[in-house]
Amino acid sequence: MRNKVLLIAVLTAWNVPALAYADGGTVRASEVRDGRRITVFTSPTFLRAGPLDVSVLVQDAASGKPLLDLPIVVTAYPILDPRRKISAPATTDAATNKLLHAAQLNLPEDGTWRIEVVVKGLEQEPAIGFDVDVAPPPPPWLGMSLWIGWPLLAIGVFACHQWLVHKRRPFSR
Amino acid sequence: MNPFLDACLRSWPWDPGLLVALVLTGAIYVRGWCFLRRRDRHRWHAGKLAAFLGGLSSIFLALASPIEPFSYFFLQVHMLQHLLLMMVAPALLWLGAPMFPLLRGLPQPIRVYWVAPLLRSPMIRGAFTRLTHPLWAWLVFVAATWFWHLPRLYELALGSDGWHYVQHATFLASSLVFWYPVVRPYPSRPGWSLWILVPYLLLADIQNTLLSALLTFSNRVLYAPYAEVPRLGNLSALEDQAAAGVLLWVSGSVAFLVPLFGIGLGLLFGKKTVGKIQKPGFASQGAGNGRIALPLVGSVKTLRSPTTGFDLLRVPWLGRFLRWRHARLCVQIPLLVLAGFVIYDGFRGPQVGAMNLAGVLPWIHWRGLLILGLLVCGNVFCMACPFTVPRKLARRWRAAGRPWPRWLRNKWSAVVLLVLFLWAYEAFALWDSPWLTAGIALAFFAAAFVIDGLFQGASFCKYVCPIGQFNFVQSLMSPLEIKVLAPNVCVSCQTKECIRGSVDVPGCELHLYQPRKSSNMDCTFCLDCIHACPHENVGIVATGPSTQLWRDSFRSGIGRWSKRRDLAVLVVLLVFGAFANAALMTEPVMDWREKTTDALGLKSPLVATTLVFLIVMFAAPLLMVAGAAALCRRMGRLAQNGIEVASRYSMCLAPLGFGMWLTHYCFHFFTSYASVVPTTQRFAADLGGSFLGVPVWSYACCVTIADWLLRLEIVFLDVGLLLSLYAGYRIARSQTQHWPQTLAAFAPWGLLMIFLFAAGIWIVFQPMQMRGTM
Numbered sequence: 008m009r010n011k012v013l014l015i016a017v018l019t020a021w022n023v024p025a026l027a028y029a030d031g032g033t034v035r036a037s038e039v040r041d042g043r044r045i046t047v048f049t050s051p052t053f054l055r056a057g058p059l060d061v062s063v064l065v066q067d068a069a070s071g072k073p074l075l076d077l078p079i080v081v082t083a084y085p086i087l088d089p090r091r092k093i094s095a096p097a098t099t100d101a102a103t104n105k106l107l108h109a110a111q112l113n114l115p116e117d118g119t120w121r122i123e124v125v126v127k128g129l130e131q132e133p134a135i136g137f138d139v140d141v142a143p144p145p146p147p148w149l150g151m152s153l154w155i156g157w158p159l160l161a162i163g164v165f166a167c168h169q170w171l172v173h174k175r176r177p178f179s180r
Numbered sequence: 181m182n183p184f185l186d187a188c189l190r191s192w193p194w195d196p197g198l199l200v201a202l203v204l205t206g207a208i209y210v211r212g213w214c215f216l217r218r219r220d221r222h223r224w225h226a227g228k229l230a231a232f233l234g235g236l237s238s239i240f241l242a243l244a245s246p247i248e249p250f251s252y253f254f255l256q257v258h259m260l261q262h263l264l265l266m267m268v269a270p271a272l273l274w275l276g277a278p279m280f281p282l283l284r285g286l287p288q289p290i291r292v293y294w295v296a297p298l299l300r301s302p303m304i305r306g307a308f309t310r311l312t313h314p315l316w317a318w319l320v321f322v323a324a325t326w327f328w329h330l331p332r333l334y335e336l337a338l339g340s341d342g343w344h345y346v347q348h349a350t351f352l353a354s355s356l357v358f359w360y361p362v363v364r365p366y367p368s369r370p371g372w373s374l375w376i377l378v379p380y381l382l383l384a385d386i387q388n389t390l391l392s393a394l395l396t397f398s399n400r401v402l403y404a405p406y407a408e409v410p411r412l413g414n415l416s417a418l419e420d421q422a423a424a425g426v427l428l429w430v431s432g433s434v435a436f437l438v439p440l441f442g443i444g445l446g447l448l449f450g451k452k453t454v455g456k457i458q459k460p461g462f463a464s465q466g467a468g469n470g471r472i473a474l475p476l477v478g479s480v481k482t483l484r485s486p487t488t489g490f491d492l493l494r495v496p497w498l499g500r501f502l503r504w505r506h507a508r509l510c511v512q513i514p515l516l517v518l519a520g521f522v523i524y525d526g527f528r529g530p531q532v533g534a535m536n537l538a539g540v541l542p543w544i545h546w547r548g549l550l551i552l553g554l555l556v557c558g559n560v561f562c563m564a565c566p567f568t569v570p571r572k573l574a575r576r577w578r579a580a581g582r583p584w585p586r587w588l589r590n591k592w593s594a595v596v597l598l599v600l601f602l603w604a605y606e607a608f609a610l611w612d613s614p615w616l617t618a619g620i621a622l623a624f625f626a627a628a629f630v631i632d633g634l635f636q637g638a639s640f641c642k643y644v645c646p647i648g649q650f651n652f653v654q655s656l657m658s659p660l661e662i663k664v665l666a667p668n669v670c671v672s673c674q675t676k677e678c679i680r681g682s683v684d685v686p687g688c689e690l691h692l693y694q695p696r697k698s699s700n701m702d703c704t705f706c707l708d709c710i711h712a713c714p715h716e717n718v719g720i721v722a723t724g725p726s727t728q729l730w731r732d733s734f735r736s737g738i739g740r741w742s743k744r745r746d747l748a749v750l751v752v753l754l755v756f757g758a759f760a761n762a763a764l765m766t767e768p769v770m771d772w773r774e775k776t777t778d779a780l781g782l783k784s785p786l787v788a789t790t791l792v793f794l795i796v797m798f799a800a801p802l803l804m805v806a807g808a809a810a811l812c813r814r815m816g817r818l819a820q821n822g823i824e825v826a827s828r829y830s831m832c833l834a835p836l837g838f839g840m841w842l843t844h845y846c847f848h849f850f851t852s853y854a855s856v857v858p859t860t861q862r863f864a865a866d867l868g869g870s871f872l873g874v875p876v877w878s879y880a881c882c883v884t885i886a887d888w889l890l891r892l893e894i895v896f897l898d899v900g901l902l903l904s905l906y907a908g909y910r911i912a913r914s915q916t917q918h919w920p921q922t923l924a925a926f927a928p929w930g931l932l933m934i935f936l937f938a939a940g941i942w943i944v945f946q947p948m949q950m951r952g953t954m
């Protein structure tokens with residue numbers, strides 16, 4: 008049963024198309040605060056306990072022009088225990104797309120988590136907050152499954168090679 | 181610069197895998213192109229090189245430039261990415277006529293043994309010919325294009341990195357197929373009329389126009405994610421979609437109609453032979469459609485010459501140093517001094533492993549560096565072995581000894597010592613007992629001194645030393661080997677100094693006659709044969725790791741693998757020893773040991789340790805190897821007896837064992853290498869030297885286990901498994917006539933290897949006892 012759950016989880020992580028995607032993440036919230044549109048993306052799509060990438064795009068609400076290098080802090084805490092806060096600054100240096108501000112958080116456990124994004128200097132703080140459901144972490148070997156499993160590919164290629172080469176004639180020594 | 185534009189231009193995703201693949205492909209092409217250009221400058225002009233490298237650059241630009249991150253915001257940028265993959269890169273790659281350059285640029289063994297047989301395969305040649313026929317090529321291209329532009333599938337690719345890779349790979353592959361008949365890169369010879377290309381390109385343009393029109397004139401956003409993402413600038417999602425459609429329309433028309441125009445002109449006004457059907461088949465140097473001429477691929481015979489490979493002795497400075505008669509002594513003396521420190525500190529220093537040189541240097545640094553040395557070079561520890569320095573003194577004391585007893589000329593005594601050593605390591609926690617470690621080091625010195633003082637040759641190294649046996653077996657996986665450079669020189673040599681010795685230099689003391697030596701087994705890298713050979717015909721040359729495992733030829737000083745039961749037992753012990761040694765430091769096994777000790781009402785875990793040791797080192801190997809040999813013999817219908825089969829196939833387990841030792845020792849080395857700093861400071865302070873400062877004991881705590889280390893450990897096991905599987909398969913192949921029989925003979929051993937591999941993977945994921953640290 009556990010294996011089936013794991014298999015479904017893997018396939019879900021691979022397949023599920025969420026609402027929208029940017030910088031490799033899913034759009035979780037997009038709101039206008041103090042004349043600025045703030046959009047928050049998270050990655051991966053299917054959230055599990057462990058590393059979580061949060062990207063923030065701040066734009067001028069009127070012109071749509073992105074605003075760069077703003078002081079942004081991302082905070083996460085379990086809904087059931089708001090005292091256990093995890094925070095990290097979101098910077099453009101950490102983002103692949105330099106129009107975004109990115110931060111990496113490490114969610115230690117599963118459950119429902121509240122993510123809050125605070126853009127310093129705005130009159131209304133916190134700017135944006137939303138809840139996410141976080142699944143239990145995968146077993147360690149699952150995270151390394153590609154590293155463990157690539158010999159299977161090599162064996163498959165080799166088997167094809169040998170079959171093509173030797174199917175018509177016996178071995179030469 | 182505009183900050184917005186500046187931010188866009190700095191948005192380069194980091195994809196090392198793609199970069200390595202492209203650089204490697206480019207390097208192979210350039211290597212082959214340079215070779216071919218020396219033969220025919222006219223055909224292999226710079227334009228071909230520029231086109232191929234341009235094709236690779238287009239792929240890089242599409243997938244690893246700012247285009248990639250912005251493709252999630254703008255459909256038109258995403259379209260540009262796909263156009264680069266479908267229109268630009270494939271055409272440029274084919275214009276580089278990559279078949280011969282890529283083949284010629286590959287290393288010879290890969291070209292000859294791996295690629296050439298595939299190119300000779302009628303099935304592959306037939307499939308390629310059919311696939312690149314215009315009818316099939318057109319269908320494949322159009323199907324891939326429309327399939328991935330269906331909204332549901334496009335959204336799937338946008339939502340998952342994995343599917344996005346699949347989409348890009350499909351686009352690139354189908355486009356390579358599509359552009360092949362259009363470009364017809366050398367040495368293709370189409371077996372169809374070139375007139376087919378007129379409707380081919382025309383119809384391709386029509387379907388492209390249809391798709392473009394759908395995107396351009398649609399009054400709703402076809403791909404939902406683009407309606408959800410925030411808009412950068414004032415462009416709406418619908419306007420963005422229309423722009424993407426126009427981009428596809430214009431670029432596609434140019435890409436399809438310009439070649440159509442050129443081909444049409446050629447057909448109407450070019451040479452008369454252009455439009456004729458050419459019979460598919462081999463030209464003298466060329467090939468049929470999709471068929472690669474084989475003379476360039478090379479033949480197996482050319483591989484036999486050992487002089488063409490890398491020779492360490494040809495490396496400037498290093499080669500000169502190694503040829504110097506006293507080179508070995510120069511590397512032995514530092515280790516001799518270190519061994520002196522270890523023995524002194526082991527007896528006189530604090531009896532805490534992590535604070536004593538005898539607890540840190542041998543068990544963390546020496547083991548780690550030894551195994552890494554075997555991986556990247558060869559048996560370098562035996563070369564630098566300090567234990568044999570007193571042997572030279574012993575020889576002066578008593579020059580001519582007696583020969584080593586005939587009944588002891590095998591590995592059995594070394595096997596017994598090795599088992600005792602591995603058992604004592606666990607039973608008496610040698611890593612945490614400086615005085616025992618020092619005692620063992622002293623015993624090695626004494627044994628080498630006495631045995632080599634009494635007997636001829638390097639009897640201690642060849643028949644007794646357990647460390648030497650470990651190194652001999654593991655060095656079968658090393659990339660360097662001491663070997664004759666030109667066999668013809670040895671045929672005409674009358675004096676045979678390499679085995680008999682010269683006035684100043686002894687010959688091989690391990691009885692390895694160079695012309696008949698193959699593999700690193702029993703070779704201590706003492707360099708005597710190199711120094712003795714008057715023709716400078718012995719080198720330290722590159723060799724394929726593990727390639728000697730499946731060859732059962734007669735070896736000087738060793739004989740045949742299949743006849744050496746002692747050697748087979750040694751290999752099996754070292755393989756299972758690797759797993760036992762690593763498993764016994766994992767938390768579950770240690771817990772089990774403690775529980776067993778409690779259950780038996782014992783105070784010391786010695787009995788439980790011995791029990792585990794007996795199971796893993798004797799019962800398990802005996803059952804598994806005997807079972808595999810019996811099944812192999814029965815299923816493969818082999819004529820050899822069971823012991824001979826077991827002896828022969830046991831050799832193929834060695835790479836997996838090597839992978840486990842590597843994993844284990846590298847774990848300790850990379851997590852605890854800094855522990856030598858405070859220990860040395862403490863040792864210096866104890867001797868009255870405060871110049872190294874106060875010991876910083878925080879260095880003696882092991883560092884956090886990084887992800888890269890876990891990945892590295894898994895890769896070591898992966899490679900060990902693959903080499904073992906391959907060696908086992910080659911042994912099975914050498915004993916059977918047909919593929920099904922080979923697979924049947926190989927299957928039991930393959931299963932055993934996979935079981936050991938799974939055990940290794942389980943071990944690396946367990947919490948480990950950090951030995952030798954605080």
